[in-house]
Amino acid sequence: MTTPARPALQVKNVSLSFKGVKAISDLSFQVEAREICALIGPNGAGKSSLLNILNGVYVPDAGDIIFEGEHFRRMEPLEAARRGIGRGFQNNALFSGMSVIDNVITGLSRHSRLTLVEEMFRLPRARNEERRFRERAHEVLRLFGLDRHAATIVGTLPYGVQKKVELARAVVAEPRLVLLDEPLAGMNAAEKQEIATVIGRLNRDLGLTIVLIEHDIGIVLELAHHVVVLDYGRKLADGPPETIRDNPDVIAAYLGSERTEIAA
């Protein structure tokens, strides 16, 4: 690859606490452009909370976020989306009252430049934006094999399929960085493999930078270029997958035996 561009995302000394309970303490790491970075760690390690900080849902007590060179003390949800940060959620936050295709098109809302009047009178500009959005959405649905469910109300679909819809919604707006919270949870083995390859292809073909929370170490090792291990809100390890696999602290954290001193 050409000389690596500046890192897509830098997290500097970020801390977060809920009424005194330390969720994240003094965490720093960075994600290179066009890489898949996996966040792993036991439940309650602060993984989802970190994503919520990046998306502006939570406000960190301290620390700095640098995204594409710009510094953010705190991120606003709308601001994050406008800057091209896509998001998949842990317990899939789909819009249950809407169809699959509508859920995915809603992911494109930040690209919409229509005014109310154009929409009300279905002026030409509105009609072709609508057509463009619909085509883009169908294209992404086909990518995830969801086209036949397009008109179905999301609430009626099985959990695994819903996860795919959420993934589709996260990537439909060509984000510059995608944050995925356990995208493969609740899927059977075949589906897991199918979606893992799609994520891999999105990264390779479109150069999409992905931050991924995943428990299945096999998938992590197969997909991730870079792994960050969290435990009780602190960074345990940070490096390529191979070094992480045989890092004693990581194994201890996972297997729960007494932990050696945490690497600075």
Add this chain to the structure above:
Amino acid sequence: MSMFLETLIGGLLAGTMYSLVAIGFVLIYKASGVFNYAQGSILLFGALTFVSLTGQGVPAPVAIAITIALLVLMAIAIEKLLLRPLTNRSPMTLFMATLGLSYLIEAVAQGIMGSQVRALDLGIDDLPIFVGDIMISQFDLIAAGVALALGIGLSLLFNRTRIGIQLRGVADDTRAALSLGIDINRIWQIVWAVAGVVGLVAGLLWGARQGVQFSLSLVVLKALPVLIIGGFTSIAGAIVGGLVVGAGESLAETYLGPFLGGGITPWFAYALALVFLFIRPAGLFGERQIERV
């Protein structure tokens, strides 16, 4: 200065009458997540039944017992026929179901007991007592006592007794409580029955103040701002909310009213509630769900 104190105290005491009505709403919302629009009609039904019975010479204690029995039966019927088929429906659907319920209860009440206005004398004559030159209404004082006693009694029920703990479990998470084997249906019946009795107490006090007639069910309008300020899920909130709204209305009508032409109490209560909500978006005592995504 005594004018201010009197207005303040008078307002606080009047506020307790609003709390009485609000407590009925809190009980049902807390346990079953239903904003019970029919609470006003239940209040009317209780007062009307009591007055009709005493009107036919039934001694007061017996009349009270019969009325409470009827309210308990009504609570069971409501739970069986309405709440059970509508479990975990959206709050809007439940709210509207209670609207239908209020039509039914009002129709039964007026159909059977007639629509004539009846006097209700609780033996408390509404003569003022003076503390220094501050005039305090004897009636409101007693009403405040009743509201306080009810508040304490119910919070004891909620926190100390076994049923109380189950009640709070149901209120917290119906499905979780169900999975623990708590008999949800019985709990809801108990809650609606207790709310009915609280409604009866409020109905008797309000009835003694304005006569037992159909517009007794309008007293619900006074409870809404109280619930919003105090939070829908706490009895202490209902009492504090009542005090705030009562005092706020009384002071506003006396001091702010003249500049705005008077009669400002209805919208002032909601403006007050709006200010409180901006500070605490789920009411003073209501829990604010943490956004888990």
Add this chain to the structure above:
Amino acid sequence: MKRLLLAALLAGTVFSGATVTRAADVSQYIPLPTYRVGAYASSGELWWAGERDYFRYINEVEGGVEGVKLNYEEFETEWSPDRTVEVYERVKAGKDGSPLAFFFTHGTPATYALLEKAAADKIPLIDPAGGKTETVDGTVFPYAFPLLFSYYSQASTGINYIASKVGGFDKLKGLKIATVYHDSAYGRASQPAIDVLAKKYGFENIQIPVADPGNEQSPQWRQIRETKPDWVFLRTWGVSTVVAIKTAQRFGFPADHIIGDVWAGSESDVIPAGKAAIGYSALAPYPGGTDFDIHKRLKAEILDKGKSDLRDQKLFGAVNYNVGLVNAALAVEALRTGYKHFGARPLNGEEGRWAFEHLTIDDARLKQIGFEGLLQPIKITPTDHEGGGAARIQSWDGEKWVLQTDWIKADHDLLNPLIKEGAAAYAKEHGITPRTPDTETN
């Protein structure tokens, strides 16, 4: 259950307006928009009983009016103006061959809503002791009849009564008269009149609003205790009247210095107030009680024969029952005037208007129909659709209303310019050219 419902809906579409004219003698159709459900049912129930009992008495004992039977029919409206408008649209074409000679609105909001519709359809709106005050001027409002007692007359009669109690109009100077009014169009309707009266007699006029529903009035009565008025008018209705009387007692204001208006002077306004209401008096264009001749006749012919619409016989003679009686009598006497002129057959709207505009009931006639003391002598003319403008005063002694005075007339020379001015403004705004009644022929 669904089939029954669909059948009901379908049936609803069929009944629309097929009027079948029966060959038998045609009777005068009188629709009654009533309310027997909801907050106002307590007063409404007795009103309709009064009307139906009198109409039944006319039909069965006097064989109708000049031989024409009355075909009265009830429609539920829950006192809401839009349901009354719907009933009006349904009945305005008449029924069984009889057109509408007039339409009882049974509520001031309904009168406002129907004012223009009825004028266009040429059907007189009858709203005794209510209605829009400007409609007293018949030249601008030919089809609106606020009979007996307008809101302005209420203020004037009230002041005349106070003057009689304090020993003369000159004694009014310097007095403080407070009005506690329900903060609605109804509550504010007599303010223009009392302002003029205050200027003329030099008393201080204090207006104190009570927000709906008015079940908490300490701030208002604390203000009264501070300002210490000599007399208080109650322009309230329903719950706000009861709470006003009780709060007055609590703040130590004597009940015998409080005067209630027409719609704050029935049994249901005082019974709930208990002992606090003893001594409270009210303006009564409709006096309470049964010691009137018509009540004796009704007792014998209707009540004792179990033909009364009253659910509870004890309420025979209640103020609201007498309201129904008096309104029914006004309608019957107007129809009688019309039948004598146009012939004994159902009248239409225009003939009804003529009949009401030539309705005169003097003392002799009152004795004949047994309404002496219950109904004031009345003379309606094309320019004066009130025709009476007087009321008696009755006080509550804890058990019943006791009549204190005979008919006290309002000061019409003072009020008429006020009414004319309001009517002229309405005419200008709505582009109506006032009619000149003396040039009309029929």
Add this chain to the structure above:
Amino acid sequence: MSEIDLRIAAPVNGSAALRAAGLAAGTILILAAPLLASEYWINAIIVPFLILSLAGLGLNLLTGYAGQLSLGAGAFMMVGAYATFSLQLRVPDLPLPLALIVSGLIAASVGLAFGIPSTRIKGFYLIVSTLAAQFFFEWLFLKFPWFYDGNSSATISLPRGLTVFGLNAETPHGRYYLTLGAVALLTLLSFNLVRSQTGRNWMAIRDMDTAAAVIGVPVTRAKLQAFAISSFILGVSGALWAFAYLGSASVQSFGLSRSYQILFIIIIGGLGTIRGAYLGAAFVSLLPLALDWLFQHLFSGHVDAGLLQNIQKGIFGLLIMWFLVKEPEGLARLLGIRLAARRRLFPSSQN
């Protein structure tokens, strides 16, 4: 209100020709209605039904689509009516349709203002801001005579009656076409809006507003738009209710019971659907009359009138509860299921 409601979208396929024919026949019937139905039906049933549907449509955008609870429909209708009255009185040469649009805009800005708390308050507590509006305007339009030009009855009625571009619309036909025109236009605009990005944004906010914000839905702007557009439609329907139906109106015509009625219409009719408002309005206007007519014919004379009315009210309450238990999603879904069921039974009828 973000629990998952299971909505089976009744697949409306069927041949295009069949549907086009149905649509054409429908339009002809609607346009020719004044000639067929009696004056009573037009004035007393169809015109109020259309206006209530329009009000329901307006509130459904805010509560059914955008999920923002409101008990202030009456207040925004009131603002529309009083604005139209002031415009017709003080700007005489402004034709009525333009006055309706300007009044709608005024109501929209008021709705926007009372929508601001929605950016911070969620769920049931939000009813406080619309209730504040409801009681504030009930007080405001009564306390200051300027709003009703000082007449003693505090009522408003159009100075020169209902005139649209000069021609007199006081006749039943005039009222009908004026109302129909407004309702048809605003329904079409709303239909397009809910099918567009704004509609999807609203539904996203209704179902899970935090997720909506994160994926780029402009939540604050969309909520305020919902309040504004909803209030625009409510304002126009308020003006029509006052002048095209009642003739003259006052603060009482738009009280809290009106807000309850409109909320009731969209819940019984079907939240988050365009046709829901119409079905709900039909339920509210036709059913009481049908019950009244049925009882008048079955029992009148034998049963005490008071008892009769109370029984009717009780049955109406029972029907509400029965409908909600049978189909919590409202009549729109009930109808949807019926249509889908019939299509399954007669698949051949489709082509």
